[in-house]
Amino acid sequence: MRADLPLPLFIRGKVRDSYNLGSHLLIVVTDRISAFDVVLPSGIPLKGHVLSRLSSFWFRRTSNIVPNHMAEAIDDVNSLDSYLPEENRFPYPSYLRGRSMVVKKAKRLPVECVVRGYLAGTAWIEYQEHGTIGGEKMEAGLRESQKLPQERFTPTTKSDAGHDEPLTKAQIIRLVGLRIAQEMEQKSLALYQFAMDFALSKGIIIADTKFEFGIDNGRLILIDEVLTPDSSRFWDASQYKEGQSQPSFDKQPVRDWLVASGWNKEPPAPALPPDVIQATSQRYILAYEKLTGRKLAILE
DSSP, X not given: OOOOOSSOEEEXXXXXXXXXXXXXXXXXXXXXXXXXXXXXXXXXXXXXXXXXXXXXXXXXXXXXXXXXXXXXXXXXXXXXXXXXXXXXXXXXXXXXTTTEEEEEOOEEOSEEEEEEEEOOHHHHHHHHHHSEETXXXXXXXXXXXXXXXXXXXXXXXXXXXXXXXXXXXXXXXXXXXXXXXXXXXXXXXXXXXXXXXXXXXXXEEEEEEEEEEEEETTEEEEESOOSXXXXXXXXXXXXXXXXXXXXXXXXXXXXXXXXXXXXXXXXSOOOOOHHHHHHHHHHHHHHHXXXXXXXXXXXX
């Protein structure tokens, strides 16, 4: 889906459409999906609901660790009246329910705060090639998917186009200053530890995740999405086996099919077959239901 509302468009991302409400933004999470930095022609049903509702779920539970930008998760579309002058109101489409959120505006910081608790993904590749994680030397003999002796903060650039690049602590300090750099690292590790413990009690391992922060009236706040299948690597704890790759609650069926299709990872991407779309949608929904303990009720 593509959200086209009679509001000033703030930014259209790969998955989210953000609209200007004055002092706030309306973020609409669509069912679009990207892979290898390309938006695919096929959407994933209910993906937007999962991402928006999981973010609001975590925002509420982590606000005592760090404040966040969420003002309201939209379950009743008429609540948008509170953010718009009467002359700018319009018949709000029902699809906004469950997949949109009003957030405070903040100055986004140009850092992806990645935290890793397990050796997977690009960290596993780096470790195999150089014996390091995030540029720091690690002990020999670690295995794929192994729980790390200590959680690692491995920040990267925040790129709107192309691939994110690793950042050193010195580079982050130059970007945001010492105080903010230290606070981002401390809060990222605290958020990850809280979420990892909570998720494990629900049968999910959070192998790694990324957080984004902004500045609101001089204070650090959590922004964007948080602890979703798009920003995190979720594994089923009951199926976890050290020493091999793990099935995850994300768009892995999409990536696997695209690789097998022979696509060259350049636009345009091929349309996904129905079985891949269904399998991916089911993974997103299962992640939501396991973490929240609730069925995904459709509000549209």
